[in-house]
Amino acid sequence: MAIDKDLFLYDLAVVAIMKNEAPYVKEWLDYHILAGVDHFYIFDNESPDNFKEVLQPYIDAGIVTYKFYPGTGRQIEAYTEAFKAYRFFCRYMAFIDADEFIFPQNNKSIVEVADEILKENPTSSSLLVSWIMYGSNNLEKADYSKGVLERFTRRSKKLEMTVKTIADPRKIFYMTTPHYFNYFLGYNNFGERTPEEKRGLAEKIFINHYRLKSREEFLNKNNKFVGDVAYGNKDYYNANKFTHEKNNEVFDDRILKYRNERKKNYGGNVRQIDYRKLENALIKNLSPIFEKKLSHEFFEDQMETFLVCRALAQYLDEKSFDKQNISIIENAALNAINITLQTDIDIADVEIFLSELPNILPRNYPVVKNIRESTLEIIPKIKNVFKMLINEDKKRSLWRNFYYYDSILSLLKGFETYHK
Numbered sequence: 001m002a003i004d005k006d007l008f009l010y011d012l013a014v015v016a017i018m019k020n021e022a023p024y025v026k027e028w029l030d031y032h033i034l035a036g037v038d039h040f041y042i043f044d045n046e047s048p049d050n051f052k053e054v055l056q057p058y059i060d061a062g063i064v065t066y067k068f069y070p071g072t073g074r075q076i077e078a079y080t081e082a083f084k085a086y087r088f089f090c091r092y093m094a095f096i097d098a099d100e101f102i103f104p105q106n107n108k109s110i111v112e113v114a115d116e117i118l119k120e121n122p123t124s125s126s127l128l129v130s131w132i133m134y135g136s137n138n139l140e141k142a143d144y145s146k147g148v149l150e151r152f153t154r155r156s157k158k159l160e161m162t163v164k165t166i167a168d169p170r171k172i173f174y175m176t177t178p179h180y181f182n183y184f185l186g187y188n189n190f191g192e193r194t195p196e197e198k199r200g201l202a203e204k205i206f207i208n209h210y211r212l213k214s215r216e217e218f219l220n221k222n223n224k225f226v227g228d229v230a231y232g233n234k235d236y237y238n239a240n241k242f243t244h245e246k247n248n249e250v251f252d253d254r255i256l257k258y259r260n261e262r263k264k265n266y267g268g269n270v271r272q273i274d275y276r277k278l279e280n281a282l283i284k285n286l287s288p289i290f291e292k293k294l295s296h297e298f299f300e301d302q303m304e305t306f307l308v309c310r311a312l313a314q315y316l317d318e319k320s321f322d323k324q325n326i327s328i329i330e331n332a333a334l335n336a337i338n339i340t341l342q343t344d345i346d347i348a349d350v351e352i353f354l355s356e357l358p359n360i361l362p363r364n365y366p367v368v369k370n371i372r373e374s375t376l377e378i379i380p381k382i383k384n385v386f387k388m389l390i391n392e393d394k395k396r397s398l399w400r401n402f403y404y405y406d407s408i409l410s411l412l413k414g415f416e417t418y419h420k
Helices: 025-034 051-060 075-086 110-119 195-202 215-224 254-266 275-290 303-318 323-341 347-360 367-393 398-418
Strands: 010-018 039-044 064-068 090-095 100-104 124-133 163-167 172-174 188-190 205-209
Touching (some): 010 075, 010 110, 025 100, 039 051, 039 075, 075 090, 100 110, 100 254, 110 124, 275 303, 323 347, 323 367, 347 398
Parallel strands (some): 010 039, 010 090, 124 205
Antiparallel strands (some): 090 163, 100 205, 124 163
């Protein structure tokens, strides 16, 4: 069931880890704002340049959430931290790098394309968006007076099979690669099933990937190493991998035209958070909870909505926004979650609920004890379902789900001990 869009802080947020990207990040941010991005979660992987100084106006404006993130090969950790922390605040999250520009077709926003495709594919929770590789334009030297999109207008003939992900973050279970995710039972990626599906998606949206740039810039990447390379692969920008011959076959500057049209028609204004509108959306979605004798049918297929409401209520509470009223609203959301756990709830909704359970248990409401007890009752039933699925389908990957429930049981027991 679709969730009320007004319950989210952002329609679309981008998550990225970066290092030494000061010359490029302003263009990258401004372009994606024009393409419909509301917010950015940027992890700074020890940039020694003036990267944060360039970001500061966007941080001050509330457009960028910044975190210093030292260490090597931390891309997967950063992505995982982001989707776990902010999954209930963003309708969609895109996970890309500083040299990747998401390019919707037909002047649509990224969100419009995602809505259009996923509406027709309700079991899909993400788009696997393919790369088109751009080359060096035969440039040896860097000219930072011009942007990447203006300088590099020649690309490969072919669509790459490598992808990046735009996802509904509430459906993400875990990741083992920065390119795509594993989802809770019953959900999948759109764009992975057949070559035809991938090509059809690319007719609506793809990613311009400017990995090479000029020779000078490529070698600078190699010398300084960048934060968007997973697993600490320092050979990724090796000098031997630069070539003027590759990815320069086709002239294609359509992304410049797209950017200009979006700027003319939409101006690139980021939607500001309207706290009163958020509160009104909470009241609208939870007002039936205050009615007496609601049937269980009302609560079926509503778990995700109630979880979003609860997370939003906590967010507003922490912002000291109308605390007394928000406390009543969060308590209503928690009661709704507890009732929903006792309905004929499907496994996917249970898994989405469990992803938020560590944030629910510390909340100081009497109903939290009831939620804990309901969870203790439902977990053995879900484990039995997974046990049968593993035996019948021989899906070894489901063992991760099976043992995940054991960790939740340990959390619940530890929580009980802590509060005695």
